[in-house]
């Protein structure tokens with residue numbers, strides 16, 4: 001196996017190339033409907049431009065969506081420029097959500113696409129753009145194979161594998177509260193695979209301008225013709241696109257005003273924890289050029305894992321800071337987060353006894369659950385052992401339940417009463433309090449006992465600008481494409497509402513970013529010159 005240590009740098013400092021939000025132009029009019037976060041376009045003047053560049057396709061943002069669009073357009077023969085404000089590509093996580101990839105086919109893992117489409121729509125209150133999800137269903141397998149090809153060709157080892165496959169022996173989708181399809185292909189070295197994806201775009205001629213921040217789109221009667229951007233030295237660059245401009249500038253989770261106004265659950269719970277590059281500039285540029293923000297409620301990606309990843313979302317007893325049980329615990333990770341955000345002090349304890357391994361064969365397989373193909377009881381036991389030795393990560397152990405509760409700091413009498421009641425329900429095999437499946441009720445009886453504290457992980461916001469089923473940004477006044485402007489990844493709307501669903505499929509943030517990026521890149525390359 002070849003050594004593959006590919007390093008991806010991450011910029012540390014932040015820069016504000018505009019010197020703050022420009023003042024409102026003196027129009028003499030007051031626009032009461034204009035949200036404060038939107039500000040005004042800088043109104044860049046042609047005479048201030050110090051250098052001009054031309055291309056067929058201009059991509060703004062070099063995250064996973066932007067790289068995918070750039071590579072697809074370049075492979076289709078377009079001359080591509082990518083403008084990226086930080087000093088490197090942006091990559092995070094490690095799972096690619098798709099269906100019908102070559103890995104799915106080789107393993108015999110099938111998906112009922114129409115069932116899945118309806119499950120996706122149902123999970124988000126029928127708000128998403130079903131045609132965009134249909135595109136993901138139809139093209140994500142091919143997009144995965146394409147994404148992965150440079151990694152396979154390199155002969156390096158990236159450890160890609162289909163999560164939760166084969167399913168645990170007792171898994172039966174028809175009985176699940178949150179039925180799941182196996183979509184997530186996990187990479188042990190996601191960064192390495194993404195770096196080769198980026199290299200492939202460069203090999204096909206895509207030119208990246210790093211440390212260059214897009215500031216305003218160029219709009220003429222022919223449509224969106226390019227963008228102005230500031231270079232690191234403050235000079236102003238003009239990028240003209242003969243065919244199309246693709247916005248792939250990520251989310252707005254680090255923009256305080258936008259997060260507060262558009263996704264209060266994220267703002268109030270997490271403060272500003274998204275990447276500092278998530279400024280919402282792409283959204284603002286699109287709206288300044290005539291586009292519109294999609295209706296909320298905008299969803300955020302902020303997982304918390306019961307038991308700090310020890311046993312994942314296994315359906316054991318959860319208690320809040322008051323020592324109270326508060327829900328049916330048989331849920332995937334993001335859904336768990338949605339509930340603990342509403343619990344006192346926004347955390348919960350997951351309680352186990354020494355029969356914990358009994359639960360592994362009979363659990364959900366959604367994001368956050370333990371993948372038993374990768375985690376044997378022997379491997380998991382290391383975390384329990386560490387807790388017994390007082391070295392657990394957010395995890396404590398004790399020989400009695402009384403002692404355990406003392407270590408957590410929960411009110412003792414109340415927490416012990418909650419455990420007594422839970423054990424009583426387990427004995428009955430019926431959850432009279434929250435309706436958890438009887439076969440997932442495991443009494444806490446065998447010492448030593450364990451408690452793992454759950455926290456909320458770093459997030460981002462997925463709300464985007466309104467696009468059609470080809471990811472073209474629509475104009476507010478006409479609901480027609482703005483002309484040559486696309487939005488993908490977390491800048492494009494239509495995908496997620498209320499909740500970032502990790503069931504019925506997981507990792508669709510990367511899955512849609514690559515699938516839509518590839519689709520749009522290929523389409524843009526075929527457009528006529530303007």
Ligand SMILES: Cc1cc2nc3c(=O)[nH]c(=O)nc-3n(C[C@H](O)[C@H](O)[C@H](O)COP(=O)(O)OP(=O)(O)OC[C@H]3O[C@@H](n4cnc5c(N)ncnc54)[C@H](O)[C@@H]3O)c2cc1C
Nearest residue numbers: 061063064065085090093094095214250277489490507510
């Ligand atoms: C810890 C963590 C783990 C995750 N794991 C997974 C996972 O395993 N699977 C999954 O599907 N999802 C995962 N996600 C979510 C997923 O990683 C993101 O939603 C996805 O990477 C977003 O991609 P993007 O290309 O839309 O945006 P980004 O990756 O945010 O890229 C946008 C780029 O645009 C640049 N940019 C912004 N404004 C400008 C401007 N004005 N000019 C020039 N450049 C600009 C930014 O600097 C950035 O490089 C995870 C998220 C987190 C936080």
